Amino acid sequence: MLRLTEIKLPLRPYTDDDLAAAIVERLAIAPGELLGFTVFRRGYDARKRSNILFVFTLDVELQDEAAVVKRLKAANNDAHIGPTPDTRYKFVAQAPADLKSRPVVIGTGPCGLLAGLILAQMGFRPIILERGKAVRERTKDTWGLWRNNKLNPESNVQFGEGGAGTFSDGKLYSQIKDPQHHGRKVLEEFVKAGAPEEIIYVSKPHIGTFRLVKMVENMRATITELGGEIRFGSKVDRVIIEDGQVRGVELAGGETIAADHVVLAIGHSARDTFQMLHDQGVYIEAKPFSIGFRVEHPQTLIDKARFGPNAGNELLGAADYKLVHHCANGRSAYSFCMCPGGQVVAATSEEGRVVTNGMSQYSRAERNANAALVVNVNPEDFPGDYKTNPLAGIDFQRQWESAAFVAGGGTYEAPAQRIGDFLAGRPSTALGEVDPSYQPGVHLTDLASCVPPYVIEALREAIPAFDKQIRGFAMADAVLTGVETRTSSPIRITRNAECQSLNTRGLYPAGEGAGYAGGILSAAVDGIKVAEQVALSMVKTGS
Template identity: 75%
Template sequence: MLRLTEVKLPLDHPEGAIKAAILKRLGITAEDLVSYSIARRGQDARKPEAILFVYTLDIEVKNEPGILKRQKKDRHLSLTPDTSYHFVAQAPANLSSRPVVIGTGPAGLFAGLILAQMGFRPIILERGKAVRERTKDTFSLWREGKLNPESNVQFGEGGAGTFSDGKLHSQIKDPMHHGKKVLTEFIKAGAPPEILYVSKPHIGTFRLVSMVEIMRATIESLGGEIRFQSRVDDLEIENGQVRGVVLTNGEHIKADHVVLAVGHSARDTFQMLYDRGVYIEAKPFSIGFRIEHPQSLIDTCRFGKNAGNPLLGAADYKLVHHCSNGRSVYSFCMCPGGQVVAAASEPGRVVTNGMSQYSRSERNANSGIVVDITPADYPGDPLAGIAFQRHWEERAFELGGRNYQAPGQLVGDFLAGKPSTAFGSVQPSYTPGVHLCDLSTALPDYAIEAIREAIPAFEKQIKGFSMHDAVLTGVETRTSSPIRIKRNDDYQSLNTRGLFPAGEGAGYAGGILSAAVDGIKVAEAVALSMIRETE
């Protein structure tokens, strides 16, 4: 097949426009065109009054060699690459041990799925609950202010990404097309087929819940085992080699191959690993606030007269500003038509995150507005970043009234340096509720200074971004893991053989897609390691 890129058509193009564009670009007749499919559809919204769809098309034609020869100067025409997934191994019949996967977020879920599809019958351990029970516990915090430290936005089947916008795009390099394997498995589990070709695919929380359940059933049907409320409290290590795990109830599970996919908030697990001597180093992350605007404001700014067009959906944005104090401020996890959610996992601390449903139809747009933090800001041992995060989460708990309400402030008041006393036209979406106050002590002084400089700068890109009534809600601290569990070229810990750090918690991913891809890579490494040991 042939791949044709940069096919640009108006937003409201007629049904036959794609076919007509193919015929014109390739210089062929309708009889020469056998079929075509959309490999990718993006948007060019640089001119809001004339938004374009930009297509990448896979085309089957008669006389393919002749067309390639005739169109050899067209740099947008090539052979379609092979993007199908190929398993690296198959479990031998005499396999004497089973790999253990810790965590059922995207990295753990896909590590377990790929291992199961290769016949390795993984044992998957999750400290939290199955996704529907977990959802009930999460709603208890949102509606009643009751936190379950083992079952919340951070912990439980599906990981933190379950309660998010469900974004499935990433900037990672993916030469083996693992990302397509992820998307294909999601479609099998009930995701809309469009995620294979739209430029910024997303799923939304409610769909993710049912998809995770279907993927669990698939793993179990292939001989895998998933155990909930099974927190790993210790690793058994002999002479630098993992030999098993120990659960909270004292149970020992023997394993020479352990995938560590615990997510960025498993702070007690990080402490255990550090105490056990597993090599860990501090890494940068970011902290800040969530900001909410009317979604209609963002739509109008990005799409102009095309705002509200169902083909475009709710508009998003991506912003960055390099501040005079040397810090960078950027938008993080932007959720069009979504809500700000309570994402705490420890008592006495407040954490925010963003979430959207597939429809993205809520009244507000929200995004993290976060400042870069480096290990130089929290000197100490490799776990010092956790203490840094906890300090500001505890401060948010105090400012919010010590009842899991979040501290908040109108943007206009924040920029003016005065407390807020009443909401304006933008009503916050965070539950259990937002307590208005002065956020100037909710983050380090350098972070407050940077955000105050960045918001007016963002106004230049999105008119209305610094509107007085927009709402800031604190604090956003879980942008990424504060540590990296370093690994070698075989995806194993630098100093602990058989331990395979994976995903966001290990410092090797940032988001659902990149974490899932990392889980696949780690599963492949585990499979190859296990086969080598049986030879």
Template identity: 70%
Template sequence: MLRLTQVHLPLDHADSAITDAILARLQIGQDRLIDYTIFRRGYDARKRSAITLVYTLDVNVKDEAALLLKFKGVPDIVVAPDTTYQFVTQAPAALVDAARRPVVIGTGPCGIFAGLILAQMGFRPIILERGKAVRERTKDTWDLWRKRELHPESNVQFGEGGAGTFSDGKLHSQIKDPKHYGRKVLTEFVKAYAPPEILYVSKPHIGTFRLVKMLQEMRATIESLGGEFRFQSKVVDLDIDKEQVRGVVLAGGETIATDHVVLAVGHSARDTFQMLYERGVYLEAKPFSIGFRAEHPQSLIDRARFGNFAGHPLLGAADYKLVHHAKNGRSVYSFCMCPGGTVVAATSEPGRVVTNGMSQYSRNERNANSGIVVGITPDDYPGHPLAGIAFQRELESRAYVLGGSNYDAPGQLVGDFIAGTASTEFGSVQPSYKPGVRLGDLGPSLPEYAIEAIREALPAFDRQIKGYAMRDAVLTGVETRTSSPVRIKRQDNFQSMNTKGLFPAGEGAGYAGGILSAAVDGIKVAEAVALSMTGSTDAHGGAHAGPQTY
């Protein structure tokens, strides 16, 4: 199969245009073309007056060898790589029947895929989740948004699906992926009834409501393969003997014996980080970012990005990516941009306010929102591996008070924020955050260096997206959970630096950021667990018993 890249076609091209482009690129007649599939479809909007679709196509042709020879050295005509996932091993029968099964802690994308891969290899994982199953969790989350009632163990951060369940559901990443793990992730999502187009659009996303059904389907698949889910099963301690994990201890007092633990707890499991620190597991403070959520009319972003093509169904709601290097040395950038979405209450602790962004698959809400955040490092919160958590809590508590101490979030109009003037009433942009937004002055909500950098960045962003610094746009505070404030360091074999059998994984451990990268890390860690359990060191060896593809 040949792969053709950089095939540019008009936005409203005819159905036959792709075939015509293939024939022209390969200089062949229709009789030599067997079929083709779209591997990727993106768009080039650098010229708003002439936006084009950009295709990567996998093509079956007669006499492929002759064409490869003819186009040898041409970079946009190559052999299509094999993206089929290959399992590193399969569980021997003795391990399948053994009592000490691998344990996965957390059911975010990392934990789900660690559990799925282990189950598909026959290792019957036990998957523990401190929160509830996804439908019950969704009801609890709405209690905060509608009734101001927080459930500390079942909310935006905790429960089946992890924090990514209440997000835009973005499925693209810039990680290096030579083994095509990302393709395995997308393929499994489609099997779980995700839209098939995520396999080829350049910036795939799913949205919250569709993620709910997908999670249930993936859970059923894992259970059918011998995996076991236990919800409302919070891990409060590890049984460690001579730097080797021997089990996990649940809040109810039960100990589950195991020699292999995948720690996929997410970036908000602050009590778990504290427990690990007290148990002597090696971890360290790491950089993250702090800031606000910025809301603009989605129509403004669409016009700025697409011009007269704004609203075209193939383009959808426009996104953006912005970066500004401020004079005080800080970098300000857009984070987790949610086209046609809403700003959501994302706290997991009483008496604190945290914001995040969410979109549905349709992305048809009135506003666009994005985190506008400032990068910070352990130099800003020195002295302790868990100092970043204390710093987050301080800012979140401050936001709670500024919002009125009832889970309303503090807010300010962009124009007033730039001018340093407190806001008193909303303009044309109505904020989407629930329970509500209390206008005032966001200056006290973040350190002065962050406020200074964001004030400088907003007019700079306006030069890239005209109207971005519009007076009526709304800033809502605070965004603090951009990534984990700690890194649970691991060796090349994916095990903890000083605790054998403990496999730190995903975003909470500091090794991923977003749904796709977390899921890919879950696959890598599952492979490491499987090789450890079978004693194999061959990256793609081991005993291949049972099915090899899913």
């Protein structure tokens, strides 16, 4: 088959006949020469808001592919065509029949689930440990904070089956390099688990929280059917290390599980586990991340700014955006985790702290658009010496999360401020056109006490600059809600080419918590990569 790119069609419902006609026209072939095609990617080009186009990448089967390619080359016209790459997933190993031990995976976020699934599909029968609860019980606990100000530190937005991505927009796109097409494997497994088939080909696929819940349950069932085991309420208190080699894990209840291969897919908020690993001498480095606020606008404003006269077109759905501004103080301010038609959610995992995040349902039909507006921070900004204390970034996060708790009134309400007041440097005392979506609710104040001064300075410069790209972005009634601190892990558990810890053999740091991913798709891809290395090691050593 051949891959044909840059097929553009008007913004209207299309049929297979429309696509077939476009292929025939592009390649200048007779209709009978086209034997079949599939859609590999569908996106849109909105640079001209009055003439938005669908853009397709198609894999086509022709009667005589070589002749068509030769003719196009002779005419010095490649017609955006080339060979279709093989994106089928190929397992790197198969567990021996006399498997002597089982790998352990810690965490059931996208990284841990995909690592466990791949290991199970290769016959290694992994034991997967999750400190939190199964996804439906976890959802009830999460709503307990949102509706009743009641936090369960072991079962919340950060901890539990499905990981932090369960309560998000369910975005499934990433800018990672993926030469092995692991991302395709992730999407295919998600479709098998109940995701809509369109995630395979749309340019910015997303699922939404409610669908993610059922998908996670289906993936768990597949893992157990293949001989894997998933244990909830199983917090790892200690990794058993002998002479620089992992020999197992000890759970909070005192049980020990022997294992020479342990995948560490703990997510970016497992602060007590980071401390435990540091205390045990596992090599950890401090790394940069970003902090700031959530911003909410009317979704209709974003739609109009991005799509012009096509705003509200059902074929386009709710508009998103991606913004960046390099500030005079040397910082970069940018939008992150933009959630069209969604809501701002309480995402703390520790008592006495406020953390925000964003989520959307599949429909993206809520009234507000929200995104994080964040500014980069570096290890040099952290309290103390990050070289002797690589966990200093956690102290930094806690400082501002605690400040937000105080500024919000000490009840898990979040501090909030209208953009007009924020830019003017005065506290907010009343809301305007935008009704904030954060639950348990917001407390109007001055956000200047909730982040470092250089973050305030950077955002006050960036917001008017963003207004030049998204007309209305600096609207006075738009709402900022604090604080967003968990953009990525504040540490990196550094690993070697075989994905093992630099100084602890058999320990495989993976995903967001280890500093090797940022989002559902990249974390899941990293889980596959690590699972492959575990499998190869187990086969090589006869474990």
